[in-house]
Amino acid sequence: MPVPSEADDPIDEAFAAYLRSCDEGSVGSRDEFLAQFPEMAEELRSLMDAADAINRFTGAAAADSADVVQGGAAADTVDVLVAGPDDSGDDPAATLPEAHRAKGDPGPTLPYTLGDYELLEVIGRGGMGVVYRATQRMLNRTVAVKMIRGGMLACENDVRRFYTEAQAAARLHHPGIVPVYQFGHEAGHHFFSMALIEGTDLQRKINDGELPIDTAARYVRDVARALEHAHQNDLLHRDIKPANILIDQKDRVHITDFGLAKNLGSDSSVTGSGAAVGTPNYMAPEQAGGHSDRATRQSDVYSLGAILFACVTGRPPLVGDTVVDTLMQVVHEPPPTMRAFRSNVPTDLETIVAKCLEKEPRKRYQTAGDLAEDLDAFLEGRPILARPRGRLLKTWHWVCGVPLVGALIGRKVVRTSPGHRRFQAAMLLLLALSPFFFVIGAMLWSRHIEAMPQRVVLAGGLKQGVYTGISQAIADRLQQSAGVAVQVIETDGSLDNRNRLLDRQVQLAPMQASSISGDDLCVIAPLIYEAAHLLVRAPDLVQHDKPLNMQMLAGRKIAVGPYGSGSRRTADMILDSLNLSGDDTPREVIAWENLQSPDAPDIALICIGRGSTLVSGLLQQRWRLVAIPQGISITMQHPTLRTITIDPSHYQNADIPEEGLATVGTTAFLVTRRDAPSALVQTTLELLYQPPRLFSDLIPRERAAEWQGLDLHHAARRYFESLDTPSR
Template sequence: MVEDLMTQSNEDDLDEIFALYLSACDTGEITSREDFLRQHPEHADQLRELMDAADLIGTFSLSGGPTDGSSDPWANPITLPSDLEVPKEEGLPSTASQLDPRSDLADTIGVGSPLNQEFSGDVSDVDPNITLPMSNRSQGDTGPSLPFDLGDYQLLKVLGVGGMGVVYLAKQRELDRLVAVKMIRSGILAGQDEVKRFYTEAKAAAKLRHPNIVAVHQFGRRAGHHFFSMQYVEGEDLQKVISKGPLEAKRAAEVVRDVAMAIHHAHSRGVLHRDLKPGNVLIDHSDQVHVTDFGLAKHTDADSSVTGSGAAVGTPHYMAPEQALGHSDRVTHHSDIYSLGAILFAAVTSRPPIVGDTVMQTLLKVAHQPAPNLRSVCADADSDLEVIVAKCLEKQPKDRYKTAKHLADDLQRYLQGQSIHARSRSRARKVADWFAQVPIVAAIAGRQTSDTPLGQRRFQNGVLAASFVIPLLLVGGVIWQESVNNAMPARVRIAGGLPGGLYTRASVQLSQTLQSQTSVPCEVVSTNGTWDNRERLLAGEFDLAPIQATAVNGETLRVVAPLFYEAVHVIIRDGSGIDSVEDLAGQSIAVGPHGSGSRRAAEMVLESLELSETISPRIEMPWQTLQETDPKVSADAAIICIGVGSDLVQHMLSERQWHLLPLPDGVSIALQHPTLHAMTIKAQAYPGASLPPTGVHTVGTTSFLVCREDAPDPLIESTLHSLYDEPNIIGLIPARQAAEWQGLAFHRISRRYYDQLESEAQKASVAD
């Protein structure tokens, strides 16, 4: 036969040549690998790689390799150490630790593991005459019927068919026990990746000795077929159990707790499972849990992964986000912890946490969308169990449980009714996760999205609609504001002042003229003066108000026009013995009422004269009653800030019972209080009062007519005409003089009005 092989044509197919090589190894008819390669130089490099892969797989034995020293590494079975305890089972159960053809094993994704075809019916529906690949047959040949002898094993029936393997129920003759035998489905035509993955599973499981992990007994090759035998467990996988309905919460916690402890054992020995799912969790008739199928296992102490970066390894519904993104080289024990959380979710709800219509859609959701809360799917679930599941299903590995044992411990605390260690996500984190699923936010963040939740889609639609509606509303608001600004109020309310005062007199005259010009009803309301006017104007009670300069401040007040100057009148009762401002010390002085501009002016004057602390008390009383009050209980002095020529002051001075006291250093006072300025009350201001010909030196301030910033333009324009058109208000500061004022916060209409006056004045000056 060797001679026949050496005369084979160079055009022979590589698969047939390697199959012949393996067959020759089985029969012992090959003497030299190099001689075989020299006979096929056109395929020598490829054949050498296949042979090296076969040698590599042979080194996976825990016992150290071939036992007879032959050149064929597959000539003898490779066994585990004899001290591995395997319980002997009697009888032939009807169901066992099978890979259910309907389980989600068919969804396993990875290099060299194509999706399995759909099966219907129970394991009993699997054809017992399923092809058993033989080394001396092509892929399309019909294999032998069961039962079939495979060395020490007699294959009895098919337990399950997966993407790359077939699992048989077999009897091991020497030990007289039932075992499960797994073989590569494609037989001798299996590629290097399939073979490597197959033996990775065997090697990974063989390293582990734990009551909740299916034990591997022996692995090697027989008749050209790669196989390994493992513990046979009578029962059902968790996928079949939960397909009948969800587990009770505590039972689900018990199952996942046991799986977590088994996985912690694997992690502690450097093995990552990477394909945890309900179909790989077996439950025997004693309700004991067994973890199986380490086909995608990875050894953390060496690069033993059968896949590379960029391949999504695992089962989509249960794989961690880093696996779904294809970062298989970044998979750690945290990835298995995510899968444990997904299994717990499925056990309680009968469905995986994240489900898509297609495999690709599921992968995108797993990678980019947060898992739903457990109680959003199962309202009856315990809050602690929801927190445990959420901790496992965190997108970032660092946010999950530190180890599988920590998860198992938390589940044990939950089962015992103790406080768990995991904590619920903060409200801010939940809000951030919710917004991260809005498609436009995900796009900006560079995340892919699929099947966005309804709430986030509605939110985005609302934002997009608002992006069109808001500009329209803004334009409409501007138009509306313009219409308001150009609309005269239905009624104009003007603040006055104290009864009989200059404020009240000026406001009454203004209201009469304004009403005559516009036919709009106008009303004047008496107040306590400047500060009262200011507060009520800001509150919207008035449209216009006279206010002293000291109170004209803030962002919302605007000057309509300067009205008139007010002088500080220091009035002394005759015979009081007060001849100078120094004599005011220790005296009781009448000042204006609280909230009046007159009182504020009096306080500033006393402060500048350094008499503020020595004068007490300050008496508040109506100015009209000041001269009528018994001098024994009244004040001997009063400070009144009021317009020059006031009827009140004129009456007091003409009675020859009061006289004016000059303030000698008005400039110094004005420097301390910029709203005041030095001025002189001339003798002719108060006829018959016997004032000195040079007048009385004092300080004064200015009163302004003020409005709010949003006052309608027509109102201000009409007010300006009412002030400056003939007849003028007595004592009003002329418009031309008002136009020269700088630094005032004029209303826009007033500013335009005065600018126009200035322009006309300049033109007139040029013409002259």
């Protein structure tokens, strides 16, 4: 820079001295320098301010030429850290910091020494900074060096943003974030060095053509994971956009440019309340509305959704003719669907993007990590957590614009369309006719609940089990007499039958009394008594001259029914009442037909109807039936159980004493839902008790009155109350 002669104006001479001191790095601050010239301080300050204004104007112009313009709305400044050819068409020497150029002099040419760094070539520039490929001599490595574009003319806010970026990135250590090595002030220039990413940036990838959908989702997923690391360190980026996402030669993403970052811990940032910072096409509505100080983690999530939209469709979700128009759209207009621009977009991906682009932050993904998880699920073909916005919700939002509805819900409606007015007139007409519709609806509903269904599904039980046989017998009569299609499905027992009834998979199901609970289920009729059969075959237990002591079972394995079956439920209640815990008496699930195996337990507790063919077969194979004592005590603990006796008539040639074997048992009921059609219940009851007897141990209908407190279906209650036979 030329030195003014003695004939120059004193103010020019002082200003030139200031420029030299900035070049040499010997000036502390502007105020310190102005204090040396109190008589001309105001004039010098005006010159410095004018230089700042010129520098900002020229910097913005350069940014406009270097940054991407989408749909007429210019994107915010971007500093490209990727190594590649300088496609700006400018002389690299002209991009050196302004402090190294004198008027009319292009300045020193590259390479240029800056402290420990040797600047080799320009690899990127933006509105605020210039990035050079450089060699760090002490460590002999190639790095990227970013210098503030205004040089010593940079204003205080530019310097603050510059150091905010350096300090923010330096706090983060993640493979998806460009690391910062060093930052400082050298020869009047603010700079920081960082890793050099060989490759390109995501904006250029988008500009080059349509990205594969899986590739776009993977890019944004990896960016979300890196951003989640920043959020966990209390740092918001607030300017996530494709140009700030670098893609290296191994197709890995790296986030850069933390110049607008906000520290959540200290609530510090380069902007204050009322400023809209970021890139209009990618900033969240709360930022676009001038509330950047209210930005949260969900604000960055919105930007990720906008980036994914751009990667898939080739354009941001909302694009206006001007920056202001774009901001207004971001705040007020719903984004279009991606399928409007690319027809093969999967529904799950469109759902993910729609959740990111919600206007209200609370409706978006709460963390970038949640977004990454959903994108992982999409890429792996797993179900995603996000749910699409249904047509019902969209319709409700339209209905809220009707004046009458708005008044009822407290929403002010300023303008209404002809469609809203016509809809309101129809609403008033329907309101006037509602009593008539109510009566007609009640009549139709009554007919519906009384009608016989065209198809009936019954739950059975285990394969070749008693419940399956009962259900099949009922199904046969229903199909033959009522002319409806009937299906019986095998289940795992009473608890499984209960769940299937609640889930409306079946309409009728047999189950033990202990499994009937809840307001949605009710009884049609009692079916059979089921007795607990305690069988033993160990020589030391099979002693005809001595009764079996229950404590002799301690420490031995006992075979019980599978989980969810009524037999298992009854066995657990009996053993627990006899103080035989699972630790003392291990309970083993084994198929009943495998009890003949030598490896099977020597004790089995089976709750089944008396006279069972299963038990008869076991009694012919060295097994012996024994009594279960303390029956009254057990039934007092479990009201669904009752004392029962197994008589010799139930199992001939089984060495059962004449007085029978005392045991406990339960009752199996035919159960349905409370809202089951009355015609189905009525028809089932008539066929259940129709001669000949459906099965030998069916409880007679005359004895149904024994269960006075039974929660019967209303049609079943009418049926039993209509019987002429007195209850006994």
